[in-house]
Amino acid sequence: MTNQFQLPRHSRMCSSEFLFGVATSSYQIEGAVKEGGRCDSIWDTFCRVPGKVDNGDNGDIACDHYHLWEQDIEMVHSLGVDAYRMSIAWPRILPEEDAVNVKGLSFYEQIIDKCHALGMKVYVTLYHWDLPQYLEDRGGWLNRETAYKFAHYADVVSRYFGDKIDVYTTLNEPFVSAFLGYRWGVHAPGICGESEGFLASHHLMLAHGLAMPILRKNAPGAKHGVVFNATPFYAERERDIGAAEYKEAENFHWFIDPVLKGNYPKVVLDREFEHRPMILEGDLDIISAPVDYIGINYYSRGVVRYDENGDxxxxxxxxxxxxxxxxxxxxxxxxxxxxxLKTRYSNLPPIYITENGAAGNDQCVDGAVDDEQRQHYFQTHLLAVDQAIEQGVNVQGYFAWSLMDNFEWAFGYAQRFGMVHVDYHTQKRTLKQSAIAYRNMLLARSEENKNG
Known part of the structure; x- marks a missing residue:
């Protein structure tokens, strides 16, 4: 593979106005789960349940970013990126319901300040799945009150940081939080139930809507939005088109429609009639508050068909x-x-690709990691973004997932998504070939823009 990703000449992605970054999340990298005043999250609890996480792994240490954050941010900067996407751990900010933990705020402030000192923008996700356990003990996202607790948390963070955070994201992938956590039980808190999954999804989207005016008030100079994972579906045969359309409706229209259209897709409401969540009058008005952008996380596609029973x-x-x-x-x-997305939503706001990447069975050999498949993955997906831009989609940035190998949720540490290899015994970081190619592409872009 080449040691530099190539973008088409004259692509808008070559412009300095197009933003490139890398992304992480708090529970996946921080560790230090008992330090700095942090309380347990639902993932701390879930990891302690035998059989829930591969190899019995947990996030107790992870990448030890809590202690190694400074060298990690230097490493991010060395890649030549424009921005760093990170998340704030709710359990570090409000370890008790009404007790703001200044140590938690200070921890993130030093990271944000370091990024800005190095010339990088900071994109902060407020909820990347690490709900405080004390809220789960009262029902978690099945309890409507949790949406209001999230709004309070968003208020605490945004009052403290204001416009110091360049871009706020309310939720990361509510599909995963709701459906994997409360519908299918494969993620924390491990609840299985159709009705529970749809109820949790509505409360998550309500939380997003409640937070938006608070964020705008406290950080009027920042951008505010929400991130969705989206998997396009394809029909195996022509007679399966309806199956593919339904899967897209359930997979991501269910979450994007209430934000951009002010309603839930009828096809899902009809099919899941007995599992419809309780939607109170005014809820959809709250959820459809204007957003400055949406983030899209893309990894793969799905191919579907109807079986002999019509399922x-x-x-x-x-x-x-x-x-x-x-x-x-x-x-x-x-x-x-x-x-x-451009076809479905006439009011589609600017889009950032907030996650895109590949897991590999990566080995560090003689101080190097040759992740050829990941290099090919990034190269082809960067070109795919460019093709969409050429056809009129307003994509303004791209974040590679992930900065470094980390705790991959129910897969534990067996799956490595990082551009940087982490030796979990020594915590040594090693740039993989994909990171070097990404860095070289960005350095070349910077030079070209300097030279006009």
Whole structure:
């Protein structure tokens, strides 16, 4: 592979106005779960349940970013990126319901200040799945009150930081929080129930809507939005088109429609009639508060068909290339997804690709990590973004997932998504070839823009 990713000449992505970054999340990298006044999150609890996380792994130490944050931010800067996307751990800020933990705020302030001192913008996610356990003890996202607790948390953070945070994200991937956590039980808190999943989803979206005016008031100079994971679906046969359309409606229209259209997709409400969440009058007005951007996290596609009973089933693409985690590599899906969003939403705000990346079985050999498949993945997906831009989609930035190997939720540490290899025994960081290619692309772009 080349040691530099290539963008088409004259692409808008070559402009200094297009933003490139890397991304992480708090529970996946920080560790120090008992330090700095932090309380337990639902993931601390979930990890202690035998069989829930591969190899019995947990986030107790993770990448020890809590102690190594300064060298990590220097490493981010060395890649030549414009921005760093991170999340703030709710359990560090409000370890008790009404007790603001200044140590937690100070921890993140030093990271934000360091990023700004190095010339990088800071994109902060307020909720990347680490709900305080004391709120889960009262029902978590099944309790409508949690949406209001989130609004209070957003108020605490945004009053403290204001415009010092360049871009605020309310939620990361509410689909995962709601459906994997409360519908299918494979993520924390491990609840299984159709009704529970849809109820949690509504309360998450309500939390987003309640937070938006608070964020705008406290940080009027910042941008504010929300991040969705989105998987485009394809029909195996023409008669399966309805199956693909439904899967997209359930997978991401269910979460994006209430924000951009002020309603939930009828096809899902009808099919899940007995599991409809309680939606109070005015809820959708709250959820559809204007946003400055939406983030899209893309990894792969899905192919589906109707089975003999009329149910929708996935069709494995056995002849296609897959990553180590088993996800098909399909860059065309990213272009298709972005074009479908442009078609569906006449009021589509600017888009950032807030996550995109691949898991590999990466080995550090003689101080180097040759992650050829990941290099190919990034190269083809960067071109896929460019194709969407050429066809009129307003994409303004791209964040690679992830900065470094980390705790990959229910997969533990077996799946490595990082551009930087982490030796979990020594905490040594090693730039993989993909990180070097990303850095070289950004350095070349910077030089070209300097030279006109």
């Amino acid at each position: 929708i089933e996935s069709v494995p693409q056995t002849d296609a290339e897959h990553t180590y985690i088993g996800w098909e590599i399909y860059p065309q899906g990213l272009t298709d997804l972005l074009l479908r």
